[in-house]
Amino acid sequence: MNLSTLRNIQGLHAPLKLQMEFKAAKQIQRLPFLHSSNIALDTLRGNDECIGFEDILNDPSQSEVMGEPHVMVEYKLGLL
Numbered sequence: 001m002n003l004s005t006l007r008n009i010q011g012l013h014a015p016l017k018l019q020m021e022f023k024a025a026k027q028i029q030r031l032p033f034l035h036s037s038n039i040a041l042d043t044l045r046g047n048d049e050c051i052g053f054e055d056i057l058n059d060p061s062q063s064e065v066m067g068e069p070h071v072m073v074e075y076k077l078g079l080l
Contacts, residue, residue, distance in 0.1 A: 003018070003019075018044075021044055022041070022044060025038075025040035025041045025044055026041065028040055031069065031073060032072040032073055032075070032076040033067050033068075033073070
């Protein structure tokens with residue numbers, strides 16, 4: 001609904017540009033053994049100024065346990 005409103009107000013280029021930015025931001029990733037904060041997506045969605053529970057105490061699934069970097073990259077590339 002927001003994209004259709006944006007199209008009516010600013011024209012066809014605005015929702016297309018926003019969708020392209022979302023797609024490009026989703027493709028940005030760190031190496032497999034490092035957690036990505038996805039700050040670009042948060043900025044595009046407007047969540048960069050909101051403080052939530054996960055910002056203070058973090059999710060247990062995103063713990064800072066480090067694995068073997070070479071093994072994780074090889075697994076991601078399909079070499080193992």
